Amino acid sequence: MQDSLKSSSYQQLEQKSKYTNMFLRWFLYFILILFASYFIFPLYVMVVTSLKTMEEIRQGTLLSWPSGLNLESWAVAWGGRGYGAGDTFLRPYFWNSIKMVVPAVFFSTFIGAMTGYVLTKWRFKGDQWVFLFLLFGCFIPFQAILLPMARTLGVLGISNSVVGLVLVHTVYGIPFTTLFFRNYYVSVPTELVKAARIDGAGFFKIFFKILLPISAPIIVVTIIWQFTQIWNDFLFGSTFSFGEAAPIQVALNNMVLSSTSVKEYNVDMASAIIAGIPTLIVYVLAGKYFIRGLTSGAVKG
Amino acid sequence: MKTLKIEELSKNFGSTEVLRKINLEIDEGNFLVLLGPSGCGKSTLLNIIAGLETINEGNVFIDDYNVSKVEPKDRNIAMVFQSYALYPSMNVRENMIFGLKQAKTSKEKIEEQLEKVSKFLQVDQLLERKPSQLSGGQRQRVAIGRALVREPRIFLFDEPLSNLDAKLRVEMRREIKKLHQQLKTTVVYVTHDQTEAMSLGTRIAIMNHGVIQQNDTPENIYNKPSNTFVADFIGSPSMNLIKGTLKETSGEISFTASGSNVEIPIKDYEFKDKSNLNNKEIYFGIRPEHIYFKKSNEIDFEINLRANLSEYIGHEQIITFDYANQEILAKFPSTIKIELAKETKLFFDITQISLFDAKTDERI
Numbered sequence: 001m002q003d004s005l006k007s008s009s010y011q012q013l014e015q016k017s018k019y020t021n022m023f024l025r026w027f028l029y030f031i032l033i034l035f036a037s038y039f040i041f042p043l044y045v046m047v048v049t050s051l052k053t054m055e056e057i058r059q060g061t062l063l064s065w066p067s068g069l070n071l072e073s074w075a076v077a078w079g080g081r082g083y084g085a086g087d088t089f090l091r092p093y094f095w096n097s098i099k100m101v102v103p104a105v106f107f108s109t110f111i112g113a114m115t116g117y118v119l120t121k122w123r124f125k126g127d128q129w130v131f132l133f134l135l136f137g138c139f140i141p142f143q144a145i146l147l148p149m150a151r152t153l154g155v156l157g158i159s160n161s162v163v164g165l166v167l168v169h170t171v172y173g174i175p176f177t178t179l180f181f182r183n184y185y186v187s188v189p190t191e192l193v194k195a196a197r198i199d200g201a202g203f204f205k206i207f208f209k210i211l212l213p214i215s216a217p218i219i220v221v222t223i224i225w226q227f228t229q230i231w232n233d234f235l236f237g238s239t240f241s242f243g244e245a246a247p248i249q250v251a252l253n254n255m256v257l258s259s260t261s262v263k264e265y266n267v268d269m270a271s272a273i274i275a276g277i278p279t280l281i282v283y284v285l286a287g288k289y290f291i292r293g294l295t296s297g298a299v300k301g
Numbered sequence: 302m303k304t305l306k307i308e309e310l311s312k313n314f315g316s317t318e319v320l321r322k323i324n325l326e327i328d329e330g331n332f333l334v335l336l337g338p339s340g341c342g343k344s345t346l347l348n349i350i351a352g353l354e355t356i357n358e359g360n361v362f363i364d365d366y367n368v369s370k371v372e373p374k375d376r377n378i379a380m381v382f383q384s385y386a387l388y389p390s391m392n393v394r395e396n397m398i399f400g401l402k403q404a405k406t407s408k409e410k411i412e413e414q415l416e417k418v419s420k421f422l423q424v425d426q427l428l429e430r431k432p433s434q435l436s437g438g439q440r441q442r443v444a445i446g447r448a449l450v451r452e453p454r455i456f457l458f459d460e461p462l463s464n465l466d467a468k469l470r471v472e473m474r475r476e477i478k479k480l481h482q483q484l485k486t487t488v489v490y491v492t493h494d495q496t497e498a499m500s501l502g503t504r505i506a507i508m509n510h511g512v513i514q515q516n517d518t519p520e521n522i523y524n525k526p527s528n529t530f531v532a533d534f535i536g537s538p539s540m541n542l543i544k545g546t547l548k549e550t551s552g553e554i555s556f557t558a559s560g561s562n563v564e565i566p567i568k569d570y571e572f573k574d575k576s577n578l579n580n581k582e583i584y585f586g587i588r589p590e591h592i593y594f595k596k597s598n599e600i601d602f603e604i605n606l607r608a609n610l611s612e613y614i615g616h617e618q619i620i621t622f623d624y625a626n627q628e629i630l631a632k633f634p635s636t637i638k639i640e641l642a643k644e645t646k647l648f649f650d651i652t653q654i655s656l657f658d659a660k661t662d663e664r665i
Contacts, residue, residue, distance in 0.1 A: 191386035191459075194353050195447075200374035200403035209399075213390030 050074065050269035057265050073266035077255075077274055088258065090274055092244065093251035097231060098278075099162045100247055104169035105226045111170070112177020112222060113215065117207050119178070120185040121193045131182065137175030142235050145172070153240060160241050168240060169230045176229075177222050184218040185211065220286045227282045248275050302365050304329045304487040305350065305455055310359030312345060312511075319345050320511045323359070327504070332481050332488045334502035336495060338534070342511040343491045344459060350489060351457050352376050363454060374403070379448035380457040383464060385440045387432035387447070393419075394428040397447045404451075414450045422446045438469050445480070458490040462497060474500060495535055499523070507531050526655055529662040532586050538619060541592075541629040542584040544659065549579040556585050556656075561625035565602050568651060573665055583665065586655035589619065592631035593648040594639075601648040608641050622647070 049057065050073055051066040080089030118124075119131050149168055150159065158164035188211065196206045237247040246254075252275045256268050307325040311318070319342045327333050335343040348354040350361060352373035360369045368376050379400075387396050394415065401411045419425040422442045432440060441461065448456060461477070462470045478501055481488055492498055498505050499519045506516040507530075515527040526532035532540040545558035547567070555564040565585070572578070593601065606629070610621035618635045621628055622645070631647065639645055656665050 189384045189386060191382040191384050192388065194348075194351075195380065195382060195386040196388070196399075197353060198351060198373045198378065198380050199400035199447075199451075201399070205403070210388050210390070 046269045046273055050266050050273060052266050054262070054264065054266060073264070074270040074274075076264075077267050077270040088251065088255045090248060090251055090255070090271055093246055093248045094274070096162055096244075096246060096251075097248040100165045100169070101227060101230045101278075104166045104173065104230050105223055107166070107170045108173030108177050108226050109219065109222045111174055112179075113181045113212070113219070114207070115174065115178040116181025116183075116185050117211055119182050120188075121190060121206075121211075122203070131178075134175045134178050137172075138179060142172075146235075146239055149236075150240065160243070160245050162241075162245055164240055165236060165245075165247065168236050169226075169233070172236075173226050173229065176225065180218055180222050180225070181215070184215065188214065224282060224286050228279050231279050302329075303327060303362070304331075304364060305489065306362040306365070307346075307350070308360045308362070310346075310349065310361065311357050312342075312349060312354065313357055318511055320349075323511075323513060325506060325513065325516065327487055327489070330485045330487060332490065332501055332503045334498040334505045335489065335491045335508060336498040336502075336505055336534075337493065337508035339493060341508040343493075343508050346508070347380075347457055347459055347489060347491045350455070351378055351380050374400075377454040378457055379451045379453035379455075380459065381441075381444050381448050381461045383460040385432070385444040385464075387440060387443060389432055392429050392431050393424060393435070393443050393446075396432065396443060397450050400447065400451050414452075418446050418449045422449070437465050438473060441465065441473055445477075449484075454487065456486055456488045458488065460492055461490075462492070463494070470497075477501060495537070499535075507534060509534075524653070524655075525664065526586075527664050529584060529586075529657050532655055532657065536588055536590075538589050538630045538632070540586045540588050540655070542586050542657070543624060543627055543629060545583065545585055547578050547581045547583055547656075554578055556583070558585065558625045558627065560627075563604060565604075565649065565651070567654075567656070568600060570651075570654065570656065572656075578665075581665075582659035584657040584659055584662075586657060587629075587649055588653065589630045589632040591650040591653040592629075593650060594633055594637050594645075596648050597650070598652075600651050602651050604647055604649060605644045606647055608639050608643060608645050611639065611641060 045062055048063070048066055051068075051070050052060070053067075053070055053072070056064075056067060076089065078089060078091055078094075080091075115134070119127055153159040153164045153167070156164075156167075158167065192210055193206055196210050201209065232249060233247070234249045234253065237250045238253070241247065241250065252271050255271055303326045305325070305327040307323055310320055310323040312320040323346065325333075335346060337343045345354060349356055352368065352371060356369055360367055362368065363376055363378070388399065391399065397418065398411050398415055401414065406414075415428075416425070419428060422445060424439065424442050424446055427435060427439060427443070432443070435443065444461070458477075462473055465473060474497055481501075490498075490501060499522075502519055504516065505519055505522050507514045507522065509530050515522060515531045517525075517527075522531065522535055526535065526540070529542060532542065543558050545556055545561070548555050548557060548564070554567040554570075556567055557564050596603070604624075606622035606624055608620050609623055609628075612619040612621075613635060616635060617632055618637075618639075620631050620633065620639055622631060623629075633639070657663060658665050
């Protein structure tokens with residue numbers, strides 16, 4: 001008697017938990033979809049607007065679908081209308097940004113890897129202090145270094161040039177990249193370095209042959225971080241460069257703000273998307289190589 | 302000529318003294334085990350021999366040549382690490398020949414060495430694999446192989462077995478022993494495991510607080526520990542140290558535990574110094590395995606003790622007895638039935654005892 005009572009109550013409980021689970025699952029999807037649309041919405045508006053003509057924009061709503069695949073505003077944003085003075089378009093500035101971001105990401109990542117390597121595998125007296133000061137560099141706001149940096153660039157004779165911006169971004173990036181690599185190399189057993197030293201490898205050989213080949217995950221992280229920071233930077237670009245040497249974000253700003261007559265929303269949107277595409281590409285490409293635990297095999301027993 | 306000689310070596314990290322005036326000599330072909338609890342400085346000593354740590358004072362000689370300031374690669378040594386330290390990005394072949402390549406060895410010589418060693422260690426089927434694709438035992442072999450191809454004068458092992466599981470550890474221990482028997486290369490081996498030390502070493506140096514406590518053969522370490530630290534460190538369970546005093550009456554020496562009136566006669570004990578033994582405060586050391594349930598020879602000393610606790614561990618049992626309010630442990634085969642809370646007749650093997658000065662903790 002008691003057994004059957006028990007089993008029926010278990011069945012009830014089972015049923016109840018099934019419904020609860022189902023409800024929670026639907027609730028979860030609802031929330032996820034809500035947030036996803038919240039984030040995708042601005043992008044949707046941008047893409048849709050960039051494909052419309054000005055006529056459509058004036059007549060339709062923000063959300064309305066474009067009449068066709070109208071790429072004219074993209075062409076204007078990228079290459080201009082072809083008349084002389086006052087025509088701002090992104091192409092030259094896009095290449096400025098590429099010329100700035102590639103060396104800046106490369107140098108800051110490389111120097112960060114080196115510093116991280118030294119701070120973890122070639123410890124010296126006072127190395128914690130060096131690390132502490134580098135860490136401090138992460139917390140200095142951009143604005144605080146504008147004036148001293150402008151002066152430095154002036155003295156070096158590279159103000160208002162892509163080279164100058166490369167220097168600024170490299171220097172400003174080192175604290176972050178060092179932090180990344182240092183934290184990664186801390187988990188790499190120092191015995192690897194000892195073994196290599198006994199095998200006769202020197203400082204650079206150990207770095208290039210032993211440590212760098214297992215650093216892929218952190219290199220990817222650093223590249224993503226640095227690329228995004230430098231590509232999206234507006235403050236340094238607008239402060240240390242103007243006119244032809246400006247990076248794309250500055251040009252984008254000039255384009256959008258300097259329109260004399262009508263606001264061309266479609267061109268503005270197309271420009272903004274163009275300025276954002278490289279970062280997206282880096283995320284998509286690099287994300288693939290985001291593999292963890294390459295060293296785990298050598299460490300654990 | 303000594304293969305390795307360490308002279309008055311001291312090392313500190315900042316204000317902490319890690320090694321204090323270490324003197325050590327190893328003859329060609331010996332297997333020296335540095336044994337001690339963690340933090341005793343044994344790994345630091347090994348790193349100093351390898352040249353991975355600098356020296357504050359003293360010198361290291363390899364083949365009578367002062368290598369104190371010589372780079373690790375030029376010391377003619379090879380080292381096997383606890384974490385194996387195989388280069389993760391290289392396959393087994395590249396791992397093993399990395400050192401030879403650095404030393405600009407000719408291609409033919411490298412191939413020859415690689416073939417010889419990989420066959421010898423049975424890793425010749427694994428040459429193209431990455432370390433992450435190997436099992437623990439295989440990694441260990443490759444790590445040893447990487448050391449072997451260089452044909453060093455001295456092998457250094459830094460706790461090479463502590464990352465392996467219990468079964469594999471015993472297997473690899475035997476393999477290392479075989480390896481040493483075949484190659485007869487001088488070995489310095491660091492471990493905190495006394496079984497490993499006892500079974501592998503031809504000599505054992507026991508360290509504590511940066512000082513070598515005893516450097517001797519395994520037999521002497523076990524039978525004639527030079528102080529209470531060594532006596533306590535070696536053996537499981539460790540040696541019973543019973544506090545008490547010696548008495549000398551007309552040439553006959555006996556021991557009385559404090560709080561007891563039983564006199565244990567001391568016969569055939571090799572005292573270092575026979576003077577001033579009367580009324581000396583000492584520790585009477587006897588190993589749990591030298592307390593018998595049945596009388597085994599004439600000299601055995603009969604005593605009645607009360608059993609308090611029994612720990613069964615399969616093939617044997619460890620019984621805790623009360624001896625004048627001092628706990629002493631004894632080890633018996635588990636076939637023997639011992640009743641707790643009762644007086645039991647036991648026999649101390651007087652030929653196997655060690656006596657230590659209670660003030661200095663040194664063997665007398």
